[in-house]
Amino acid sequence: MAASDPAITVTRLTWTDYALDEVETPGGRLRITLGLGSGLARRADDPPGVVWAIGDRGPNIKIGPAVEDHGLTHLSGLAGLEGAKIMPRPAIGPMLAQLRVEGDKVTCLQVLPLSDGTGATFDGLPGPGGDLATMEPAFDLSGAALGHSLAGGDTEGVVALADGTFRVAEEYGPSILVVAADGIVQARWVPKGEGAALAGAAYRVEDVLPAVSARRRLNRGFEALALSPDETRLYVMLQSPLALEDETVAEARGHARLWTLDARTGAPLAEHFYPFDAPETFRRDAEAGSVGPEDLKVSEAVCVGENQLLVLERISATSKFYRVTLDAPVLTKTLVLSTDDWSEIDPDLEGLVLLSDRDLLLSTDNDFGVEGREKAFYRVSFAAPLAEGAGDASA
Template sequence: MYKSISKATLFAVVAFGFLSCNNDDDASVKYELPQIADSGVKLPYTVLKTENGVEVRNGGFGSAATAHPTNEGEFYALTDRGANIKFGSNKIFPTPDYTPRIGHFKLNTDGTVEMKNEILFSNPSGELISGKPNPEGYGATGEIAYDEDKVTVLSADKYGLDSEGLVAMKDGSFWVSDEYGPHIVHFDANGKQIERLSPKGIKGESGDRKLPAVLETRWANRGMEGLAITPDETTLVGIMQSTLYNPSKAEVADFTITRIVTFDIETGATKQYLHKQEKAKNSNSEIVALSNTEFLIVERDGAFTKDTNKSEVQKHIYKIDISNATDVSDANDTLNGKLINGNTIEQSTWDELTAAGIVPVTKTLAVDLIAALGDYPHDKLEGIWLINANTIGVINDDDFAVWTGNDSATIQKYISNTETNENIDGNTLYIVNF
């Protein structure tokens, strides 16, 4: 069962202990978790551009979150590829030269959040990358990027990332997963690419170090949505947002079948496990490690509570354990992966998988965020900051405060699909116990 925080608990002051001596602040000063109301606290933002009264914001810091590895009260939050608008099966990019980035934030003792700095991603030569799709052979999803005029086709970016998962290492470097390839990229402390891991068959610069080939069959725009590192910093653990289209969307038997992949940083060895979603086509939006085998994950739908019966909206955080799950890796690392009676895993039912001896990860509900807070008005719960052994901060992806209108126009994003006079959606930090 989940454990919700009462308002009294939220308003209590919780001492964390002394800060690491690596912190910029005085190490002799205790950091205390400040008072945060159920309504949360907004992250700061700037405006990238304003057109026809619509603000495109920077903003966007909510695709993932992770604790600063040494400084208590500080966290990192990740943007994705930048503001993008549906245009048929393609995308319009209102700010096409936007560089995906990490924001370094601090939760101050007065309950406000400040941005300490930004880390922009660059390629191995130190040139800033974009969020535009990859070219064919390098992890392309089939999407074509257009300028706002809906005519000009934007060039693809070999190093482009739709960044979604984030790990901060003690040496100052970062690992980031994405939705294109999907790729997992190692960046140095300044955001410069060190290594790029891609599924076997996708061109990259990691030599023989590859992700499983089957991940290339990801549902476009629902790739590796979350990334974690085990506490011993030996193993990356990524979670796919949704069911793979393996071998195609039309042949998927059950849209609750999703995959988790582990990558041994030293050896490059991988393993794969299955996770069963609560509802078909849900989104696994985040993963964070509690131990080498236990993790917190976000599983959510895409609904707003202002548009839907609140009891039907799902913004859940689960505790999962992979220790007794079956490794479903394919020994030959083929594009379609391990087969069950001649079918791919995604062509199989859970009954068929069970009969074949395949055990998914175990899961228990840790937090129902709507029940814990009384409401959670955002559609995209995507980031978890692990604060201590039983406290987390959660952050939403605000889509840079824009979304798609009926004519593929750029319109302001509010916390409802139907209203245009409510608060603009913004990255907001909430704190709960689990």
């Protein structure tokens, strides 16, 4: 599967970032662009090349870069607060976007901000409940705390259903949002025992997810979300092993939890353990500096066949794509693609969707452009279908 492998072709697609705002800082002008690379989805009846994308919580900056790169030295007192972020434009929050892939170009057809039942636009703030360090406190440019929000979330993954609705994976809670075709959040599925903290929300709050999922690591909640071909099941994964892993079974350590859920109710149906590779096998990251198990994460998944997922496992520069079949508690992985073999693919891949049974669309997360990065899209084409045992209909 090296770059010389004729069975795989990689094409970088043309895309132009859409400017949303500019912020003047002592360190210069901060340009904010449309963020929509966290997750990708497609309906079976969508027109050819049409996909949906989700952005994350909104433009945010870690304290270190805010002080050192942007000259916001008055924020240095926040440096010791784990998980703290500066949100230069809190009003820019989670949004869906409809895209079209045509030839070697990607264009944006429409943007759909998420909103609650009152019409209030969703923001990127954490919900109430939990201590501030766990809930990743947010501050504005002056250093004032932005607090919590019932209409907030850090959206990371999305699937699109035939009835026009969406399911959106959210990292803070973690939670799953049930979103109508017009972007209104109808319900929020949360870990059992966590719903009371969201009392008063303008949407249904349902305590249906596994209680243990609330023990996610800092900034490592739900990202990967996939939908079964018949749309009856969701597959959701934590990015990393739990923060407070007290299971006695050895399989729970060094593995990410993968749950199968009822796509209509969120009820858990099954649990699997996804094993991570050794960190030193992510070559581009290892060559750039020290890496450890804490750097490993799962960023995306897509269903490629009945009970088969393609999982995006990565650190930063290196991403690996593994096919797994949900036939055992501990999953066995088959490597399909590693970006170590394709130097033209940028770091920080997060979006993944099938354009056909043998074509993938990948996207990077540019974090709303606050670090000066441009978003990138790639079409990856394979000579044979991605599903195991699917055969080659063209043969």
